[in-house]
Amino acid sequence: MSRRSSRNAKLAKIPLGIAGRAAVGFGRRLAGGDRHEINAQLNQQAAEQLFSVLGELKGGAMKFGQALSVMEAAVPEQFGEHYREALTKLQAEAPPMSATTVHRVLDQQLGTAWRKRFREFDDTPAASASIGQVHRAVWSDGREVAVKVQYPGADEALRADLKTLTRMTGMISSLLQASDVKPVIAELTERMEEELDYRLEANNQRAFAAGYDGHPTFVVPKVVASAPKVVVSEWLDATPVSAIIAQGLEDPEGTRELRNRVATLMAEFDFSSPSLVGLLHGDPHPGNFMMLADGRLAVIDYGACASLPDGFPPILGRMVALAAEDRYEELTELMQEDGWVLPGRTVTHREIADLMRPFADPIRTETFHFTRSWMRRVAGRATDISDPDIRTSWSLQLPPQHAMIFRVLMGAIGISAQLDAEVPFMRLMYDWVPGYAEYRTAG
Structure with missing residues (x-):
């Protein structure tokens, strides 16, 4: 207590x-x-x-x-x-578990004879994260594997934190001078709860591995074994995107081509997976994406995924198409129909246009250069409560059914800006998001 x-x-x-x-x-x-x-x-x-x-x-x-x-x-x-x-x-980073604790969890999850399933097991963690840590090992058939072991008590800690954050939503909304954030927090809570069961993560990863099996550009490590609090998958030797971001800060010109490729591949993976797998990878941070020596992008950590069996909702592609062509009367009507406007509130198409135009740079051209300076300008505008246009946002809300999609989109944009990369953002939208091409053609 x-x-x-x-x-x-x-x-x-x-x-x-x-x-x-x-x-x-x-x-x-x-x-x-x-x-x-x-x-x-x-x-x-x-x-x-x-x-x-x-x-x-x-x-x-x-x-x-x-x-x-x-x-x-x-x-x-x-x-x-x-x-x-x-x-x-x-x-x-997170404080590592002791070897004794790791062995106890493996006893409980894989059985007391778990050592027979491995030729080798390194007790020193290779990586750590929010609710688990990863150990390098060799499986009984000789494959190098990554063994992710959940921290004892992680489920209790996660639920306690989520409960506290949920109780704080009213205060957060007030501080941000924003609309009610409870629906979005509720959706995130549901996704995070799912991350506690590594069997769900393993099933998501199996689906991605099957969907991208043999793909010339993307690699998803195959799952070898799984349990509620342990998942074993193939080990990959690769360079994390976080390291590529650091390289870019040290040598902007020498890494430009690499950074553009990394950002483009990350965006393509996010745009393509709902169509190819029926799922969206929901944990966009640089530690989950790695570049292999052969130029392919490897993606790990499938604990948080959104189920999109029919691909992206066409209404999102339609919204982007309308915004790209300044068809704000139609866009405002569509937003009202889809639940973007808070009950009892009214917004005009001029207010929506004034709110959105400063943020619409990436949808104006087929390719856009995401930079830190652009990101700072956009973030500064979005948080300046003295700006009369921003007050329009207080009448809007993000519908829960779109919450993870937008979180992933914002994550991809944030990482692209860290990479200082040029990305064919709208070409990928055209290729993979239903609703967009149809409404651009109609326009």
């Missing part, structure tokens, strides 16, 4: 601390301080608190932090190094 209280207290510090700093900042502005300088200071302090708290915790809090980490490119340049270090840590 005391451990749970301690976790809740740490999580509760986040919005209270941000709210306190916002009040102080407002006071400084009244006293004549520079608004942009004050906001930059407050953002840095808020981020320091947010990531220091989330970094101490496993479970839902850390997964929330990892989801935030893909937006690192939106961080102001003067704070870039500090944020990158904190966010990269959230992407990849």
